Amino acid sequence: MNERDAEGVLRFGVEVTARANVEALEPILRAGQGSGEFREFDTELMALTLKSAIDAAIVRLARPPRLTLAECVRELTTLARLATRQES
Numbered sequence: 001m002n003e004r005d006a007e008g009v010l011r012f013g014v015e016v017t018a019r020a021n022v023e024a025l026e027p028i029l030r031a032g033q034g035s036g037e038f039r040e041f042d043t044e045l046m047a048l049t050l051k052s053a054i055d056a057a058i059v060r061l062a063r064p065p066r067l068t069l070a071e072c073v074r075e076l077t078t079l080a081r082l083a084t085r086q087e088s
Contacts, residue, residue, distance in 0.1 A: 022047040029084070038084040046083065053079055 025047040032038035057072040067075075 018051060021051050025050060032084060036086070039086050041084070049083070050076075050080055 022044065026043045029038065029041075029043040029046055033040060033043070053076055057067070057076055060067045061069065061072060
């Protein structure tokens with residue numbers, strides 16, 4: 001868990017994984033904005049928000065009263081759709 005790259009940056013761990021997830025999501029959000037499918041918003045903040053929501057859903061899968069995976073997916077999909085959609 002403490003392995004570092006040549007620059008001294010951690011290669012594994014929660015922070016590294018979270019940053020990688022956010023960095024992978026940001027280009028998708030920017031592409032959606034570029035195509036006009038998504039409204040304008042700060043892509044880093046939105047990626048962090050969605051990542052946090054996914055992390056919270058994982059907790060709800062394990063803690064009574066448990067949600068099913070299908071329920072979590074449905075709610076997270078709805079959240080993302082409402083948060084990113086163009087204003088009507």
